[in-house]
Amino acid sequence: MNSYDSIVVGGGVSGLLSALVLSKSGKNVLLLEKNRNLGNNCNSYLVNGYRVDTGPHAITQLHNGGPLRYLMENYFDYVPALIDYGDYFIREEEGLKEVPTTLKGYLTMDVLPRKDRLIIAQSLTKMLLSWEFGADISNVSVYQSLPWNTLSSDTKEFMDTFSYFLSGKSAKETSVQRMFVGGGFIEEDIDKDIIRENSEHQHSDKFKRLSYVSRLLNNNKVNYNQYYPRNGLKAVLNSILYSLPETVEIKTNTAVEKIVTENDIAKGVLTKEGPYFADIIVYSAFAKDLPKYITDLPAPYISDLNRIKQSKSLTIWLGLDEAFEEFNYIGGEVWFKKKSFWAMPISNYNKSFAPKGKKLVGFMFSIDENSSLESEKLEAYNTILRVYPSINKHIDMVHYQITIPEKASVAIDGFIADTVTPIKNLYLVGTDADDRSMGITRAAYSIVKLITVLRKEKILDS
Template identity: 25%
Template sequence: MKPKELFQSYKRYKGPFDYDCIIIGSGISGLALGAMLAKAGKKVLILEKHYTPGGFTHTFKRDGWEWDVGVHYVGEVGSDKTLMKSTYDYVSETPIEWADMGDVYDTAYFGEEKYEFKKGKEEYKNQLIQYFPEEKEAIEAYCKLLYALEKKSMLYQTWKVLPRFLRPLLSGFFRNPYLKYTSVTTEKMLDSLGMSEKLKGVITTRFGDYGLTPDKSSFAMHALLDRHYVYGGYYPVGGSAVFFEKIAPVIKSRNGEILVVAEVESILHADGKVKGVKMADGKEFHAPLVVSSAGVQLTYEHLLNRKEEYKDKFGEIGPSLAHHCLYIGLDGTPEELELPKSNFWIFPDGYNHTRNFKEFLEGKSDSLPLVYISFPAAKDPAFQQKNPGKSTIEIITLGDFDEVAPWKDKPWKKRGEEYEAIKERIAGQLEEVLYRYVPKTRGKILHKELSTPLSTRHFAAYSRGEVYGLEHTPARFANKNLKPETDIKGFYLTGQDVVTCGVGGGLMAAMLTATAILKKNMIKEIIREAKQKNAAN
């Protein structure tokens, strides 16, 4: 099936209006859950507000250029033996192909000082020890901790789908052992290991991957992220649109439907049971099962109209930070422009991310506290086939929603000169950083366009333009309501707020929600199918 045949516009849709399950949102979690339920025999409908399906995995096009919005690399897909890879395979019609980013998949620059993140458990550790030989003991203790937490985190997530009556009885085994690590901030944990400010700065290079500085993030989130990439970074061949292109056929070929420009206004329920959804135009779809992947805040405050309940249940968890992204199209191949496969993480001279960020937000420093550069044209072996002689780059910096908030109710592309001037200033700053670290790009830019937190708000419905949904603080991990099941029978949650951010986090959330709905151990099912496929090959 061609990508365009995999979905249709709600505007032209004539029915049916009854399904076994309705999923709100077509991001990785909505799609993967749709595929799991479709494989279990359910007739699934996915409703997506945007005109392009895929949530943060969608790509957007301008004048023949195409960019990824929310995927630059993923981990744990380099071997058939990982649960992550098996789960991607389980939900895809044919397996996603993964391009290895090579031995060095992330590179940090603190001013002129450079640090490389190497693929492999021993390589990662040894490289850190090479940079900080006098801190060998702390590095070894830290690396041990990364792997020791793996099983604890798995049990913690499993607790969320235990039968309701068993949850309080079994939290001592499933949940509590992990809380020791979730309840402490990254900064405190690294301090407790006796790390210097410089080493802490380097180890938390990827704090932008979960959008929270080390003084606020839960150590558990930091450890999950660091562990996720230990075996390298991988890029989906063909770009991030392949997530939709590979997963949607599983849904479509099993009587499912995916509708775009399909904004759900509210969730219909009566007598404690879900009935379906009401669309923004007043029409209704009915189903005994409804799942929202649209973010917990939006779901409770708007789709359920339960603002007070949201405050009671989740009020202590704030939104993650917002971001700006400069999308660039260039004349020249990655070889000509000397673009690396590795992502660049660029910081000011100081190694204290928390302080850098605070000073920037308070206007005490002009240096951007974090600039992240991704080079999809270099990562993707299929890029030159589609775009001969060209390259694309994405440059991200974490942003302040309040700076652009005055224009939040103005229409897209019509926000006025003052707003455009802010965009121009930020784009100029990001461009200068690019020229400093990738000098061959100077004079080669043919197209550029900046997105702001208002773009995220407009296109993905995150109210403060948050880059990763709810912030990954200790309070988030202590919360017992971020789980698939809700108080309304037949109504479930999924998505990055249920497990963690990241495409992998969304995929794992889909697996948890499918487990809760189907009352079936999905890990076993996924492993069973993976073994069967491997035996057949």
């Protein structure tokens, strides 16, 4: 059989969620993955008795308005067990301090000079109030919102660090809106009826603006609403795979060589095994690479795709003996001085991730792509040794990962593709087809957009 209702290109979390939605809506689906394994950045595997994820993860917005929760409730047969992520901390030489999420918290955060704290708090309030009155702050960078040249070097590193972890880029390329959303001051959600009229959008957005400004000014602590799968990232992958009906055919080690089009209409795909045809093609691979598969895309669209920005991350997983007590907490920590990183002790969520009496911690670093990979690894590893002076004698295992955590950085002058493409019947999903939230949640937002588009086009039933 080489004819299907739908073909999904790519077997990462976005492609698998697309296959799940389409198949549960009555379509027979072919999913093609070029690698041997499914899941890509949503996976876990064993290293010397330790179960590592593909980078540290926190799954956001799992309340009733969140996209992944919506998909779980409507399409999953099995939902993974989830644990509250915990808190975020800033690591200093003296120990851990909780990351502030209120105006009062920023004012009293003594990891930065008092003058800088006042500047940050004033700028934060000004930007939120501007947004509340309808201003577009999506193109105002964190750098532009602050008197950057008057800030201390520590404060600049602090703002750059959090900008990178929220957008993949520096404070000069990260919007203030992205900082608010990623920091939890503004939440983005979907309604149970995911197709809304514009007037309802406006009413809902206005209500949320008032509530988040009020929360900040009244010093109400942000609830991060973030979770971690009790059995690791592979539990999310397995939940999707267990939920797929028999109408989904999966072919791994099968690379798509071309997306077949006729008169700007997608008809199928070409692989070494031969052609496959379908009425719907969902492309979940890198949108930036789409021109490699379709030769007749419009020039302006190719130009936009070329504006997609990406960033690479290095994760160092360390297996430690239980005697090292620096990581006896639930949550994540950030080091922002001289080679910043985000650390997460994932074996605190599940002791089986490490051999008995051991601990597993992941450290995620941004990569300077102007430097060699080996020099980046060495500098990152030496940073860990410097931040935790006694850690070296406790290390049992070291494992390195290089990933592109999201297929498009949410940079001000970058590009995020839309679900609908210039080619009829060809749709995009993934972390380069939606800019809301991060990671798996961001991928889930793109699937909700796909559902909305296909319902409007009468391809899926409402």
